[in-house]
Structures are given as structure tokens and as C-alpha cells.
Amino acid sequence: LGNNRKILVIDDEAHIRRIIELKLKSRGYQVITAANGADGLDLIKTEHPQAVVSDINMPRLDGKTLCQMTDPLKKERPFLTTIITARISPDEEAWVNQMHCTQFMEKPFSPSKLLERIDQYFESERT
Amino acid sequence: MDLSSFKEFVVSLSQLTRLNFEVWDAEEGLVFFSKNGNSAPPPTKEIQNLSAQVISGNAFQEASYRDRYTLFGAPIRRGEEVKGAIIAYDSNLRKGHAFDPGGASDDFHKKEMAPLLANLSGLIEEKWASQEESKKMTEEMTRQFEDLYLYSRLASQIKTLRFSNVMLKNLLEELLGTMRIGFAFAVFPEREQYNAMYFDTQASQKVPSPHAFVQSLLSAIPRNAPSLKDNYFIVNDSTEFGRFRKLHPEPFRFLTVKVQHAEKSYGWLGLVSFNLEEIFRRSEMRLLISIAEQVAVVIANTDLYRDLENFVINVVKSLVFAIEAKDHYTRGHSERVNLYSMLIAERLQLEEGQRNALHWASILHDIGKIGIPEMILNKTGRLTDTEYEVIKNHPKKGHEILRPLEQLAPSLHGIIHHHEAYDGKGYPDGLKGEDIPLQARIIAVADTFDAITSDRAYRSARSHKEALEILDKVAGKQLDPRLVEVFKGIIAQKERKH
Numbered sequence: 001l002g003n004n005r006k007i008l009v010i011d012d013e014a015h016i017r018r019i020i021e022l023k024l025k026s027r028g029y030q031v032i033t034a035a036n037g038a039d040g041l042d043l044i045k046t047e048h049p050q051a052v053v054s055d056i057n058m059p060r061l062d063g064k065t066l067c068q069m070t071d072p073l074k075k076e077r078p079f080l081t082t083i084i085t086a087r088i089s090p091d092e093e094a095w096v097n098q099m100h101c102t103q104f105m106e107k108p109f110s111p112s113k114l115l116e117r118i119d120q121y122f123e124s125e126r127t
Numbered sequence: 128m129d130l131s132s133f134k135e136f137v138v139s140l141s142q143l144t145r146l147n148f149e150v151w152d153a154e155e156g157l158v159f160f161s162k163n164g165n166s167a168p169p170p171t172k173e174i175q176n177l178s179a180q181v182i183s184g185n186a187f188q189e190a191s192y193r194d195r196y197t198l199f200g201a202p203i204r205r206g207e208e209v210k211g212a213i214i215a216y217d218s219n220l221r222k223g224h225a226f227d228p229g230g231a232s233d234d235f236h237k238k239e240m241a242p243l244l245a246n247l248s249g250l251i252e253e254k255w256a257s258q259e260e261s262k263k264m265t266e267e268m269t270r271q272f273e274d275l276y277l278y279s280r281l282a283s284q285i286k287t288l289r290f291s292n293v294m295l296k297n298l299l300e301e302l303l304g305t306m307r308i309g310f311a312f313a314v315f316p317e318r319e320q321y322n323a324m325y326f327d328t329q330a331s332q333k334v335p336s337p338h339a340f341v342q343s344l345l346s347a348i349p350r351n352a353p354s355l356k357d358n359y360f361i362v363n364d365s366t367e368f369g370r371f372r373k374l375h376p377e378p379f380r381f382l383t384v385k386v387q388h389a390e391k392s393y394g395w396l397g398l399v400s401f402n403l404e405e406i407f408r409r410s411e412m413r414l415l416i417s418i419a420e421q422v423a424v425v426i427a428n429t430d431l432y433r434d435l436e437n438f439v440i441n442v443v444k445s446l447v448f449a450i451e452a453k454d455h456y457t458r459g460h461s462e463r464v465n466l467y468s469m470l471i472a473e474r475l476q477l478e479e480g481q482r483n484a485l486h487w488a489s490i491l492h493d494i495g496k497i498g499i500p501e502m503i504l505n506k507t508g509r510l511t512d513t514e515y516e517v518i519k520n521h522p523k524k525g526h527e528i529l530r531p532l533e534q535l536a537p538s539l540h541g542i543i544h545h546h547e548a549y550d551g552k553g554y555p556d557g558l559k560g561e562d563i564p565l566q567a568r569i570i571a572v573a574d575t576f577d578a579i580t581s582d583r584a585y586r587s588a589r590s591h592k593e594a595l596e597i598l599d600k601v602a603g604k605q606l607d608p609r610l611v612e613v614f615k616g617i618i619a620q621k622e623r624k625h
Contacts, residue, residue: 110272110277111272
């Protein structure tokens, strides 16, 4: 499933990046990482990942702004964005619903559940 | 972890020298090779032989190739074990180049190659070890993330005031879904109604009688097992323990923890799996212990709550007794109004919460009469206006008396409004129609019927037939006509039975 699929992981905490990276690599996904939203944005534009996993609170461009800035790009090249957030409030739900192909995971998150959700996305994309 | 991650490092080293390198895995064979620009095709067979010799001999080796050049090899180890070999040879040697052992040519020689390769494989070993360490740490952290997630999910399942089968069901299903096990159980010897087991399809085939199996597991636990002091017991492979091995033909692992709080033990929470590729980890055991503790707290709270409820019920019963002792005409009235009200509730198919509230409201509807002087309550003649006002005050009085009892809060509006009339001419608030709470409208029907059919200070009892005629007359005025119809149906059914 992971064959030739590139996933970008954006989080300012190195250990969380590493955990997600390792989990995704265990399924054969290619993983690239960024430690803040601005670097993440550059990588989305240059590396064209098929999925992005991003924290919400980050230095230099937070997850929400990143989502809103990259949403128009999805028209041409769709990709899945998974936002990891401490609490899913009605406000957050509202803006996420306006985005294309964007989902939430609540903290504390389960790395295996994250992998499952990403697998599901590619699975459904294939059919 | 595999050796291919060192390719970049080795290739760049190769570019600094005239050396070509190849790295071989003890099991998988050639992992990668570095290639300098103009090098000749590598003597594949000789390299393969040398790498096999290095790996089996666990030492530096050299071999010559057609007497023209020399291959050098050193083992790559992980701890005591040889995992592979690194082979080096001069990339510039071509056919026809004379081999010059010990001569002054540019050839690399054993005395310099041995320490070079030893250092190189040492570097690889070190890097390998630290990468593995880092991977292990990340894996451990991943497990902690999973545990944390699981704990937060489970904690929200236990965040309830009352212990119930539903709560237990959610908890066990969550454990089954997240703990990579086949079978989760909860056993409470003194509350067997709560015993519960959940399993996946595979485990359900393997364990045809789960209750008996769980009982056999629990009785096989040695009484003096040291871990019981810490409230748990683990068997990670049943075949290692005679007493567990015979409980099931297939090997299984088993973890159980005591549901215990404040020295009081309520039962066991446990997990069983037939997949021995994994084991129960300490973190999972600790997680289950803390879950079991919380379950015990919820059970203890439920017991306390029930005691409190019983206490309130007893207080209320004695209040009813007090009011009925005062007014001998109404003896048994509360019970009858309660009986009629509950019959109506049943017909209307009210849900349990509403029924419970109605139960207490109907028993206690006249509790406010406790404050009315006996000479007014038991007066045979016509009441004066002032006396009537005193009587009319009893729904409010009852409300005041019972308000401090939190458990009765859902019953209060039934009590305060049971003398409201459907046409709005009742008291205390003159509510009309559906504005009057259903509870109060039901009690009003039951209350009116019982008042007509029993002896009162001012008149004697009348027949059911007469009472129903009166109810018909006041339907839509004093009483809810729909409820009067329902009630007539109930009485008619009762009469037919007699």
C-alpha cells in the first residue's frame, strides 16, 4: 500500500515526528518531515506528497493556516491532510469541514489508528 | 535495521580513496557496493567466497584474485554475532597489472588494510547500534502513545457515576478492540449479574464455554503468587505452567487484575489471547490495574449512592406513615393513588425515569397535609373559606418539605401541581391543559378516583361505576380527558377480570 506514496509529517516536536515517521515507514510509505508549518508548506509545493500529517500549534505558520493555504492546491493535485489537535471543538470542526479532504485526529492519538486512517484513504482512492 | 542504510557513508568513503567496497549480509548476501568511475567489473565469485570466509571465521581475511590483486574482508558484528562482512579491493587494478606483494607499488597491503577495515566495520557497528537504540526508543514511545490513547478512551468510558452493565460492556469492548487480545472478561463473585465476557470470533471458537474457562483460569492462580500483592497475575505462555497448560489444548497468555478499592475486592478484570507472538507488557498491566481501580471506585460509589437512596426511601416512607396516622380517612390513600398512577404509566408506556419520578410523586402527593391541623383535616362539616385556603396550601407545603431531597427533584412538579385543573381553574398556579406536567395530570385522575371511591370525613364511599360517571363529567374541566379515557380502560379491564 505504501509503494511510491510520499507522506509529509509536520510537527515541531522531534519525537512525535519520529514516532509517526517510523509507523508510516513500517507500511512502506516514503516519509519526509518538517519541523514547522512554513517548511511544511515549501515541501508540499516542491515534493507533492500524497498525504500530509500536521500538528495544529506550530511556530512559523500553524496547522490551520497551512491547511487554508494549501487547500486550493488540492484542486489540481488532491492529497489527504490529517490535523492532530488536542481537542475537537465545534469551531475547529466548522473550518475543517470547509476544507477539501481534511480530517482530524484527537490527542492523545494512537499511531496505529493514524496509519489505519491513512491506509483507508489510499484504499478508497484506489477503488 | 539493515546494512543498506550505510551505503551513503561507505560510498563517500570510497570516493576519497582508490578502494571499492562491498557490504555483505550474512543471510541476504550482497547489500550494496561502491563503484569508482573507471573500475573494472568486480570479481564477484571471489568476493562472495571471501565474505563467506570472513563471516564464518569471524576475522579479518585476505584473498588474491588470479594473482593480480588482493581482496580484503572484515566482519561486521552486532554484539557477539557476525551479521555481515565488508570487503575492500583496489579499484584501479586492471587486467595485466602486475601483482606486487610487499613491493613499492600503490597497492594496499594487509598491514594497513586490517586496521582500516576494522575501524570502518567498528564505525558501522557503532552507528548500527545507536540506530537500533533510537529505533527501540521510538518503538517504546509509540507503545506509550498507544497506551495513552487507550487510557484516555477507557477513562472516558469509566467517567460515570453509576456502575452498570452498559458501562462494563463499553469498557470490555474497548479493551478487546485496542489491546490486541481475543478475549476480555469481568467477574464479580458477589454481583454475578454484572459478569461479562467479550471475545473476537477466533477466540469464541476456541472457547466454547467461556464462563467455565474463566472460572478455571481464576482458580488456577496460586494463592501465594507474589504479584497478587500488587493486584495482578500474568501468564505469558500457558505451556510453561502445568496448572495453566491443562486448561486449554492451545497455548494462551492471560493477564488478570483485581477490581479493588480501599482494601475491598469486588472481582477480576482479565484478558486472554491465543496469539503468543506478543506478550503482555508491564505498561499494559499497569494500565489494566489502574482501570480496575477506577471500576472499583465506581462500584463503591454506586453502593454508597444506593445506601443513600435507601435511606431517603425510608425517610419518605416514615413521612407517609406520619401523614396517614394523622388523617385516618386517608389511610391507604397514598398507596392506592400510587397504584392507579402506575397503572396509567404502564398504559402510556412511560420510560423508567418518568415512572420512577411518578412513583414517588404519587406516594408523596399529599405530604404537605402534614402541616394542616387535624381539626381541619378531619372536619365533618363544611369548611370555612380560611380553612379551605389552608387545605389548598398543601401542594406547596409538600413541595417545600421535599425540596431538600435531591433524589426527589424529578417528582416535585408532580406534587406541587396535582391540584391544577385541565381548564385552568385549579391551584396553586392555575396551569391549563398540557401546561400541567403529565405527572401531575396522572396523579389528579388517580387522586380524584380514589377520593370518590373511599370513605371521607364528609361522605361515604361510592361505587366504581358511579366514580367513572363523575370522572366523565369532569373530564376536560378538572381532569385531562385523554387520561380519563386511559383510566376508564384500566378499570374496565379490572372489572372484567373479577
